[in-house]
Amino acid sequence: MELGALKELVTRLLAGRCESCGRVDEVEVHHVAKLADLARSGNRSPWADLMASRKRKTLVVRASCHANIHGRSPVPAHTE
Incomplete structure (x- = not known):
């Protein structure tokens, strides 16, 4: 990953906003190889359309949105 792209990804992570649903929360990165x-x-899911339209191999998302991308049940929030 080139330095400019890395800085952009860090900035997106620090913003803490899910690029799929828009909620502010703890985020993680969904990544595709290509x-x-x-x-x-036309055959893509909304998250894939978003990645393709932005020409990005990464998508900053909340854990529950990431679980939905992979077809898993959402992860319960950590509570103290």
Whole structure:
């Protein structure tokens, strides 16, 4: 990853805003190896459309949104 892209990713992570649902929370990164790995337009899920339209292999998302991307049940929030 080039330095400029890395700085951009860090900035997006520090913002703490899910790029899928827009909520502010703890975030993590969803990553694809290649944009070409995403299904063709029209057959893509909303998160894949978002990544393709931004020409990014990364998407900063909340844990529950990340679980939905991978078809898993959302992870319960950590509480003290």
